Amino acid sequence: MGTMILKVLSLRDEADGIRAFELADPAGGELPAFTAGDHIDVHTGTGLVRQYSLCNGPLDRRAYVIAVKREPMSRGGSHWMHDHLRQGDLVTIGGPRNSFPLEGDAESALLIGAGIGLTPVLSMARTLAHTGRTYTLHCFSRSAAHTPFREELSAADKGGQIFLHEGLEIDRQKSLLRDILAEPGKRALYMCGPMPFMEQVEQIAALAGWPTGSIRSENFGAAETAKCGDRHIEVVLASSGRTIIVPADSSIARTLIEAGVNIEVSCEQGLCGSCLTRVLEGTPEHRDTFLTEAEKADGTLILPCVSRARTESLVLDR
Amino acid sequence: MTHVAPKLDIELYDETLLIDPFEAFRRIRDAGPAVHLTRYGDVYAIGRYQDVRAALANPTVFSSARGVSLNPGTNERLAGTTLGSDDPGHARLRSIVSRPLAPDRLAELRSSMAASAEALVVRLVEQGTFDAVADMATHLPLTVVAELVGMPVEGRDRMLDWAAAAFNSMGPADSRLTIDALPIAAEMAHYAFDPALAAKVAPGSWADQLFAAEARGEITRAECGSLLTDYMAPALDTTIFAGSSAIWLFANHPDQWAWLRQNPEKLPQALNEILRLEGPVQQFSRYVTREVDVGGVTIPEGARALMMFASANRDERKWETPEKFDLQRRAGDHLAFGHAVHTCMGMNLAKLEVTALLTALLPRVERFELAGEPRRVPNNSLRGFAHLPVRVQ
Ligand code: HEM
Ligand code: FES
Numbered sequence: 001m002g003t004m005i006l007k008v009l010s011l012r013d014e015a016d017g018i019r020a021f022e023l024a025d026p027a028g029g030e031l032p033a034f035t036a037g038d039h040i041d042v043h044t045g046t047g048l049v050r051q052y053s054l055c056n057g058p059l060d061r062r063a064y065v066i067a068v069k070r071e072p073m074s075r076g077g078s079h080w081m082h083d084h085l086r087q088g089d090l091v092t093i094g095g096p097r098n099s100f101p102l103e104g105d106a107e108s109a110l111l112i113g114a115g116i117g118l119t120p121v122l123s124m125a126r127t128l129a130h131t132g133r134t135y136t137l138h139c140f141s142r143s144a145a146h147t148p149f150r151e152e153l154s155a156a157d158k159g160g161q162i163f164l165h166e167g168l169e170i171d172r173q174k175s176l177l178r179d180i181l182a183e184p185g186k187r188a189l190y191m192c193g194p195m196p197f198m199e200q201v202e203q204i205a206a207l208a209g210w211p212t213g214s215i216r217s218e219n220f221g222a223a224e225t226a227k228c229g230d231r232h233i234e235v236v237l238a239s240s241g242r243t244i245i246v247p248a249d250s251s252i253a254r255t256l257i258e259a260g261v262n263i264e265v266s267c268e269q270g271l272c273g274s275c276l277t278r279v280l281e282g283t284p285e286h287r288d289t290f291l292t293e294a295e296k297a298d299g300t301l302i303l304p305c306v307s308r309a310r311t312e313s314l315v316l317d318r
Numbered sequence: 319m320t321h322v323a324p325k326l327d328i329e330l331y332d333e334t335l336l337i338d339p340f341e342a343f344r345r346i347r348d349a350g351p352a353v354h355l356t357r358y359g360d361v362y363a364i365g366r367y368q369d370v371r372a373a374l375a376n377p378t379v380f381s382s383a384r385g386v387s388l389n390p391g392t393n394e395r396l397a398g399t400t401l402g403s404d405d406p407g408h409a410r411l412r413s414i415v416s417r418p419l420a421p422d423r424l425a426e427l428r429s430s431m432a433a434s435a436e437a438l439v440v441r442l443v444e445q446g447t448f449d450a451v452a453d454m455a456t457h458l459p460l461t462v463v464a465e466l467v468g469m470p471v472e473g474r475d476r477m478l479d480w481a482a483a484a485f486n487s488m489g490p491a492d493s494r495l496t497i498d499a500l501p502i503a504a505e506m507a508h509y510a511f512d513p514a515l516a517a518k519v520a521p522g523s524w525a526d527q528l529f530a531a532e533a534r535g536e537i538t539r540a541e542c543g544s545l546l547t548d549y550m551a552p553a554l555d556t557t558i559f560a561g562s563s564a565i566w567l568f569a570n571h572p573d574q575w576a577w578l579r580q581n582p583e584k585l586p587q588a589l590n591e592i593l594r595l596e597g598p599v600q601q602f603s604r605y606v607t608r609e610v611d612v613g614g615v616t617i618p619e620g621a622r623a624l625m626m627f628a629s630a631n632r633d634e635r636k637w638e639t640p641e642k643f644d645l646q647r648r649a650g651d652h653l654a655f656g657h658a659v660h661t662c663m664g665m666n667l668a669k670l671e672v673t674a675l676l677t678a679l680l681p682r683v684e685r686f687e688l689a690g691e692p693r694r695v696p697n698n699s700l701r702g703f704a705h706l707p708v709r710v711q
Contacts (some may be wrong), residue, residue: 003463003610049372092611094376210634257651262587267661273421273664274650281686293420 002303003043003094006031008087009063011033014148015141018116019082020055023093024063036127037190038119040064041094042077046083050077051247053192055119055149055153057126067148069116071232071248078249081271100216103188112180112201114140114193116172118148121192129159136161138180140181140193143167146284177204184209192214194231195308209269214256234313238280243313253302261318263304270306277302278317283310323615327357331493333696344631344641350659351613352623358490360621361388361573361603362612365629366378367636367653369613372494373604373625374657376405381625385594387604388490388622390610391500395487395507398544401602405659411541414508414531415548416663417468422702424666427466431674433462443710447689450706455561458671459554467549468523471560473509477554479604482697488602489698496567506550512545524549548663556598557668559702561675563596564589571688574645578657582680585673589650592672595639597654600628608687627653628701683710 006023012174023040025031035058052066067080078299085091088116102109102124109128115122118139128135137160142148153162165176181189181204189210191201198217203217233246235256246255253275256263266274270288279302286296288303295301304316326349328342329335346353346365354404355361364370373380383404385393385653396402400411417423438457442448462472479502486499509515516532519525525546532542568575578588606621617623630653632640655662662668663703690707 003376005611027417049375137452260648261648262588262648266651266655266665267658268654269658269661271659272655272661274655274663276421290421292420 003041003092004032005062005090005092008085008089008091011085011087014067015150015199016143016145018067018146018148018149019070020065020067021081021085022063022065023091026090030063030095033061033100034058036065036124036125036131037100038096038098039120040066040096042066042081043094044080045090046049046262049094050081053100053123055122057123057130059126059130064093067116067119072178083100086188098221100190100192102127103216104192107187109135109188109190111135111137111181112140112189112191112193113137114126114191114197115142116145116148117191117193119257121190122149122153123163124190125160125242132159134160136163136187138163138165139164140165140168140173174200174204178208179203181205181210185211187215188216189214192217195196196231207282223274233309234311236281236315237318239318249304252308256304263318265305268305271302273303275303275305277304280315280317282312282314284314285310321615323352323354323362323617325356326363327355327359328355330355330363331489331495331698333359333495336696336698338633338702339628339701343626346626347629347633347635349543350615352615352617355624356390358622360618361490362606362617362621363601363622363624363626363629364612365624365633366420366613367630367633368626370627370630370653371657373612373654374660375609375643376602377659379607379610380625381607382408382460382604384605384707385556386604388573389487389489389491389496391491392487392496394504395503400545400548400663401660405575408659409544409546412663415527415545418527419663419667421666424670428670428674431458431462431475431670432677434458435674435678439675439682441580443682447707447709450565450705451558451562451710452705455558455675457637458559458561459557462667462671463550463553463557465520466524467553468520468525468687469550470515470518470520476505476509477550480509481551482695482700484547485555485599485697485699487698493698495696499698507547507663508542510546510550511540511584513539523556540615552683553664553667553700554663555697555700556664557671559598559700560593560596560668561672562702562703562706563598564592564672564676565686566692566703567592567596569677569688569708571643574643574682577645578676579680579684582677583681584645585676586648586669587648589669589672591645591647591650593654594631594647594649595643596630597628597652598702599654599656600699600701602624602699613706625656627656685711687711 007026009022011021039053041049043049054064056065070082071078079170111121125137232248235244244259246252254263264274266272273290279300284302285308287306346363351369352362352364364373385402387393396437406702423638426608481685483499483502486495487503489496493517516529528542528545531537601624603624606617606623609619612618655665687709689709693705695704
C-alpha cells in the first residue's frame, strides 16, 4: 500500500472542467487490485497530496482511471493536474485505499452521484454489474456539459438503470429526490457529491424515514483534509478584517499559514488541538476528533487544520 | 527517476556530537532528502523539513509498530505502547491514554499549576542564584507525574532515571548510552508490569484510570503496563529540558526576554520559537515497510528511517536564518512535537507547564545571567541541560 510511480496513459476532458486521467504501470504490468469506492493519493508537483476516487471497474487492472475537477478557487492540486500533467508523464501515487466500501451483501443498490461525485459511484455501478447484482444510478449535474463520462452513462446495457438529471431547478430536484428516496431502507444507498447536495439528500432521506447511518456516503475520514464535494470557504480575520479564500482542496489552516497568518499546527489531523481557533461568525463543519460533542454543537471553536464551514464564510479570531 | 541514497559516514550518536549536533544535521540535509548513515547499518536519515513531515504523515510506509528506536531490545519493549504501534490499534490505545490529557481535563489544572509555579518562582527570585534545571524546571513535571499519574512514592524516586534511560535506550545497539540504559529501562517496564502496582497507585489518578480501563475489559493487563510507560517515560525530561532550554536562550538573548516582557500575550508564539530551536526530542526512527521514494532517492524496504525533528526545525529550505532566535518568527508549524497520528499526546500538558513557569517569571525577572558553566546531558534522543546555573535580576 505504499507509493508507486505510474505513467499517464491518456487524458481526456470528460465534462466542463473535468479531466479524466488513465494511470498505468510504465512497464505495462497489471496494477494492484482495488475495489469499488477506492481512492488513490496523487502526489502533485505542488507538494500537495490529493485523493481521487477511482472510476473504472475493479476488473480493469490495466489502469487506474481518475477524474479531476478544476477547482476555480484552487491554487494547488487540481490546477497542477490540469495544467502540468501530460500524456506520458510519470506521477507518484499512494494507495489504493478504501473509505467508501460497497457492502458485500447488497443485492441491489441505490446510487446517487452529483457532479464530480459521480466517480466513486460509477465504479460501484460497474462492480455491481460485473457481479450480476442490480442497481439504479441517479446522476445529477448542472447541465449535460457538466456530466462526466456522459457517453458511457447513456450507452445501453449497463446492467442497471441509469438516470441523468441535468440542470434541474432546486424545487424540481427536491421533489425528484423525495420520489427516489420514497422507499426507505429497501436497498442500500450510496451517494457522493458536493456537501450541500449531500446534506439535502440526507435531510430528505431522514424525513422519508431512512434510519440514520443507513446512508453510505464518501468520507475520506479525519486523516485527509480533502473530501468529495468540498467547496471553497471565505475566511475573514477579525484582527485585520482581511479576507482569505480557502480553496476546496486545501485546509483553512494551511491556507492561512501560506498567507502569512500566525497559526500553530502539529498533527494537521484534528487530533492535537494546536490550531484551535475561536469562531466569531459563521458555522463550522467539524471534522476533528479533538473537540467534545458539546463544544462541536456550540460552534464557537474550530480546528481549522481539518474542519470546514457550513456557511459560505467564517469570521475567525485571528 | 529515483536514485540510490547518498551515503555519509557520520557518528551521529557519538557523545560529543550529541551535545553539538547541528553541523552534522546540516551535512545530512545538504547531502540529500534521505541519507544512508553507513555507520549504523540500514539507517537512513531524513533531515529536511518537507520530507520529515511527509514521512510522518505516511505511517503505512513509515511504520512505528516495530518500534521507533535503533535497537531490537528497545523496539521489543515499545511493543504495545502508543508510541510503538500503528493504526488501527494505535488509535484505540491513544483514545484511552489521551483521556486525562484532553483539554477540558487540563483546563482544571491550569490554576493550580500557575499557583505552584508562582510560589516556586517567588522563592527562587528571592534566592537570586539557582540551578534552572534542578531547582526550577524539574519542579512542575515531577509534581505532575507524581501526583497526576499517581505513582506510589517508592516508584517516584527512580522516575527521573527511568525517563532518561527510556530516551537513551532509543540509540543504536552498540552505543554506550544505549547499553547502560537498557537495564534501567527494563526496570521501569518491570515496575509498570508488576501485578501489585494496581493496588498502590493513587485513586482517581491517570494510572488508576488505566487499571479501571483494564477492569472494564477495554485493554489487557499487558497493554495496561505498556500504556503506563507512555505516561512515565516521556513526561519528564522532555518538559524539564524545554523549560530550562528556554532560560538558557533568554540568558543568551536578553533583548528577546525584554521583548517578551513587553509583549507577554505573545508567549504562545515565543514558545514555538523556543521549541523550534531547542526542541527536546531530536529524532526517532520508523521501520520502512516497503521500498519508498523520498524526494527522488530510494529507501529500501526493511530499513530504518530517522525522523529528524530537530534537523527539520533548522532546515534552511523551510526557515529563513534558521539559527537565529527570533520570537517574532511564525514558527507555529515546527515539528518538535512530531506530526500526524503520533503527534505528541502530552503536548498541551507540556505547553501548560512551560507557560505556567514563564508566566510566573515574566513580571518578576528583568534578565537572566549565567552564573557558571552550563552542562548539557548527552542523550541518544534528547537535547537539554544537566546543570544550568543562573542569576536573576
Ligand atoms: C516539551 C515536551 C515534549 C516534547 C518536545 C515531546 C515530543 C514528542 C514527539 C516528537 C513525539 C512524536 C514521536 C513520534 O512521532 O514517534 C511525542 C509523542 C508522544 N508524547 Fe511527547 N513530548 C513532550 C512532552 C510529553 C508529555 C508531557 C507527555 C505525557 C504526558 C508526552 C507523551 C507522549 C506520548 C504518549 C507520545 C506518543 C503518541 C503517539 O504515538 O500517538 N509527551 N512527543
Ligand atoms: S493541528 Fe492538530 S488539531 Fe489542528
